[in-house]
Amino acid sequence: MGGAGDTSRLFLALWPSPGVREALLAWRDCWRWPRGATPVQAERLHLTLHFIGSVPRAHVPALAEALVAPLQPFALRFGRAMLWEYGIAVAEPLDAPARLLALHAALGKIVQAQGLPLDPRPYRPHVTLARRAAGATALAGPALRWQVRSYALMESRPDGYAVVRRYA
Numbered sequence: 001m002g003g004a005g006d007t008s009r010l011f012l013a014l015w016p017s018p019g020v021r022e023a024l025l026a027w028r029d030c031w032r033w034p035r036g037a038t039p040v041q042a043e044r045l046h047l048t049l050h051f052i053g054s055v056p057r058a059h060v061p062a063l064a065e066a067l068v069a070p071l072q073p074f075a076l077r078f079g080r081a082m083l084w085e086y087g088i089a090v091a092e093p094l095d096a097p098a099r100l101l102a103l104h105a106a107l108g109k110i111v112q113a114q115g116l117p118l119d120p121r122p123y124r125p126h127v128t129l130a131r132r133a134a135g136a137t138a139l140a141g142p143a144l145r146w147q148v149r150s151y152a153l154m155e156s157r158p159d160g161y162a163v164v165r166r167y168a
Contacts, residue, residue: 027141
């Protein structure tokens, strides 16, 4: 059997512009973190659309070609700081725009058509700000409006995330 180098760990995400990333960082830095909390590094901040998981590297080009879905630009307005179970600190949008949900659904159908499983849990759009953050105090962050015009197929690597392909 092949080794770990024979697969790519993939996910689909909305990737923030530098300005949105700075606003997310400002929001992350408004929290009071307990000792041991691990704030997410700036270059890892994103909003996941679908976690795909491990895919044989030989299949990645065909998957990347298949993951073209219609995208009508939309805006995300963030305004909820939440502390989820297991100490996950997140920023949630105030609402889930219909265009975000349509993109999520269209990409889910493509992922399934490629023979890959989907997470069965209901979709909860968010940006993870920190892990191991049980006991953190969520403070109101700056107003944040994220204009979405693209999404990306990403690979998770030990040294960070790499763009496999952007879709506009």
